[in-house]
Amino acid sequence: MNEVPEQIDPRPWLAAARGGARREDAMRALASDEPGPRELAALLSPAAGALLEPMARRAQALTRRHFGRTVQLYVPLYLSSHCPGGCLYCGFASDRAAPRHRLEPEQSEDEMDALKSMGFEEVLLLTGERCPGADYAYVRDCVARAARHFHNVNVEVFPMETGEYRGLAEAGCSGLTLYQETYDPGRYERFHRWGPKRDYRARLDAPERALRAGLRFAGLGALLGLSDPRYDLLALYRHAAALRKQYWRSGISISFPRIRDQEGGFRPDFPVSDRELAQFIYAFRLCLPDVPLVLSTRERPALRDGMAGVGISKMSVASRTTVGGYSGRTQYSEGQFEVSDGRGIDEFCAMLRAANLEPVFKNWEAVYR
Amino acid sequence: MKDEWKIGPHKFSSRLILGTGKFADGDSMCAAVRASAAELITVALRRFNREKTEDDLYAPLASLEGIALMPNTSGARDADEACRAARLGRELSGSDIVKLEIHPNPHHLMPDPVETLAAAERLVKEGFHVMPYIAADPVLAKRLEEAGCASVMPLGAAIGSGQGLTTMAMVRLIVRESRIPVIVDAGLRAPSEAAAALEAGCDAVLVNSAVAAAEDPAAMAAAFADAVRAGRAARRAGLMAQGASAEATSPLTSFLGAEHRDE
Ligand code: SF4
Numbered sequence: 085m086n087e088v089p090e091q092i093d094p095r096p097w098l099a100a101a102r103g104g105a106r107r108e109d110a111m112r113a114l115a116s117d118e119p120g121p122r123e124l125a126a127l128l129s130p131a132a133g134a135l136l137e138p139m140a141r142r143a144q145a146l147t148r149r150h151f152g153r154t155v156q157l158y159v160p161l162y163l164s165s166h167c168p169g170g171c172l173y174c175g176f177a178s179d180r181a182a183p184r185h186r187l188e189p190e191q192s193e194d195e196m197d198a199l200k201s202m203g204f205e206e207v208l209l210l211t212g213e214r215c216p217g218a219d220y221a222y223v224r225d226c227v228a229r230a231a232r233h234f235h236n237v238n239v240e241v242f243p244m245e246t247g248e249y250r251g252l253a254e255a256g257c258s259g260l261t262l263y264q265e266t267y268d269p270g271r272y273e274r275f276h277r278w279g280p281k282r283d284y285r286a287r288l289d290a291p292e293r294a295l296r297a298g299l300r301f302a303g304l305g306a307l308l309g310l311s312d313p314r315y316d317l318l319a320l321y322r323h324a325a326a327l328r329k330q331y332w333r334s335g336i337s338i339s340f341p342r343i344r345d346q347e348g349g350f351r352p353d354f355p356v357s358d359r360e361l362a363q364f365i366y367a368f369r370l371c372l373p374d375v376p377l378v379l380s381t382r383e384r385p386a387l388r389d390g391m392a393g394v395g396i397s398k399m400s401v402a403s404r405t406t407v408g409g410y411s412g413r414t415q416y417s418e419g420q421f422e423v424s425d426g427r428g429i430d431e432f433c434a435m436l437r438a439a440n441l442e443p444v445f446k447n448w449e450a451v452y453r
Numbered sequence: 454m455k456d457e458w459k460i461g462p463h464k465f466s467s468r469l470i471l472g473t474g475k476f477a478d479g480d481s482m483c484a485a486v487r488a489s490a491a492e493l494i495t496v497a498l499r500r501f502n503r504e505k506t507e508d509d510l511y512a513p514l515a516s517l518e519g520i521a522l523m524p525n526t527s528g529a530r531d532a533d534e535a536c537r538a539a540r541l542g543r544e545l546s547g548s549d550i551v552k553l554e555i556h557p558n559p560h561h562l563m564p565d566p567v568e569t570l571a572a573a574e575r576l577v578k579e580g581f582h583v584m585p586y587i588a589a590d591p592v593l594a595k596r597l598e599e600a601g602c603a604s605v606m607p608l609g610a611a612i613g614s615g616q617g618l619t620t621m622a623m624v625r626l627i628v629r630e631s632r633i634p635v636i637v638d639a640g641l642r643a644p645s646e647a648a649a650a651l652e653a654g655c656d657a658v659l660v661n662s663a664v665a666a667a668e669d670p671a672a673m674a675a676a677f678a679d680a681v682r683a684g685r686a687a688r689r690a691g692l693m694a695q696g697a698s699a700e701a702t703s704p705l706t707s708f709l710g711a712e713h714r715d716e
Pocket of ligand 1: 167168169170171174175176177178211212213279281
């Protein structure tokens with residue numbers, strides 16, 4: 085039976101976050117110089133929902149202080165939609181009828197060329213769970229190719245062993261993104277019906293293995309909507325805090341992917357509203373002022389525009405969640421999830437500039453590999 | 454007499470150095486640089502982008518007249534990475550000045566003293582004019598001076614914290630013993646803090662967030678320029694001794710009589 089490890093267990097603060105915290109607690113947390121899990125719980129609580137504007141103001145001030153007037157941009161590149169997994173909420177699950185595609189390594193370079201000519205310098209390579217069509221050797225090969233094109237190469241792929249992560253680092257990979265989806269072990273088991281992803285602990289410990297192996301950045305997240313978001317966010321915070329203490333030379337970032345009910349017919353039990361999502365992001369910015377917070381194109385333009393620079397310091401742009409599709413040579417239709425912000429780079433950057441923010445494509449240097 | 458200070462053979466009269474990583478766009482960055490009258494600007498190698506001009510910080514700065522650029526090694530985690538970055542920065546910019554930054558923790562960006570000293574020793578041998586970013590540690594400052602660094606750059610507070618000159622007592626110790634320029638780097642928020650650093654004998658200050666995150670960056674840059682000039686002028690004028698007027702009586706020494714009054 086899966087259990088949430090003690091060091092990330094959110095339960096000591098859960099009652100406060102769910103409604104135990106009062107408005108005064110939230111106000112005190114808002115003004116705190118040294119916010120910790122107690123303050124986070126108060127800021128995530130329904131009571132803090134009445135303090136959105138002051139939270140946003142402070143979130144913006146902290147974001148500006150630590151990241152300046154810049155927003156870092158990256159692009160996802162889906163390498164393969166093959167997956168033996170049975171995740172209830174995912175369009176790539178193995179019981180979905182959709183045809184599967186995989187970029188041959190040479191085809192992946194066409195996509196990389198296309199992304200490079202769009203100006204990207206940071207790419208996130210994605211696959212589903214480990215399977216013969218998209219195994220370790222394949223991922224490593226694609227990383228090595230991407231490292232010839234981009235200054236910063238990250239992966240969002242299946243959990244690996246430490247030695248495998250070391251191999252990725254040697255091939256030029258800087259970091260990994262790996263969402264726990266939900267930290268609630270009981271619900272985790274329910275959503276992950278079959279496949280390697282069923283192993284909660286193997287997934288949970290993967291970022292640690294990666295950092296130990298020498299990757300420099302780990303992106304964490306929970307798929308908001310699967311479980312009580314306050315449970316997941318408190319656990320996520322503790323997960324990030326624990327990794328930061330142990331791997332103090334590494335960078336942690338946090339994403340806020342939100343599942344919506346139109347995806348593959350899946351209806352989340354805990355839908356998160358726009359207001360709640362904004363509140364949660366502000367709360368994280370207040371409690372983790374120097375950690376990059378990420379928002380993807382899952383969200384619609386108005387929400388993304390409103391959050392850029394106000395808590396959020398890093399965003400994907402021009403994303404296709406289909407396999408292929410950037411170069412125009414390999415265009416397949418079915419994506420992993422729906423993109424809500426379909427704006428192209430120029431339009432998105434124009435929005436950022438109008439908001440007095442600088443879009444940053446290159447914020448890393450391959451010489452550091 | 455001209456009031457100049459030097460990094461290796463390079464002479465400067467402005468004592469304000471600007472960082473460049475946090476501006477909304479190239480235009481407001483250049484406007485702030487001009488308003489600051491700075492002659493020395495640092496730019497992170499990781500923000501050089503030769504392939505996408507609107508993303509590149511280096512080219513617009515290089516086009517400004519009368520400005521020396523020092524690439525910095527921000528992002529380097531250890532001495533090896535910093536040395537590689539310094540060499541690449543010199544190759545791309547032609548500048549032999551390097552701001553040595555080694556901060557293994559990408560969140561608080563505190564400098565690693567051990568790796569910084571190791572990298573400084575190597576880079577000095579390779580002919581760089583090395584300006585290391587360090588914690589305000591007087592012993593480390595001397596070690597870096599002995600290693601041949603062109604300056605030391607102790608932090609006033611954590612980068613981007615805006616807490617001001619929280620390390621003032623240590624900075625004073627560094628200034629008192631240093632034979633190379635001492636430049637307060639990081640943590641400053643208000644022009645008055647920059648003035649205080651110059652009054653305390655620092656040779657220059659470096660600011661980035663304080664200007665870039667201000668409502669009006671160019672106006673704030675000009676305010677810092679004024680403050681730095683005032684602080685430097687005050688230092689040269691010689692500040693009066695503290696508490697000199699508060700000693701009306703000398704109960705312990707009055708028996709000595711007026712003719713034996715101490716200076
Ligand atoms: S979430 Fe990942 S593991 Fe699960 S079905 Fe989708 S691609 Fe496969």
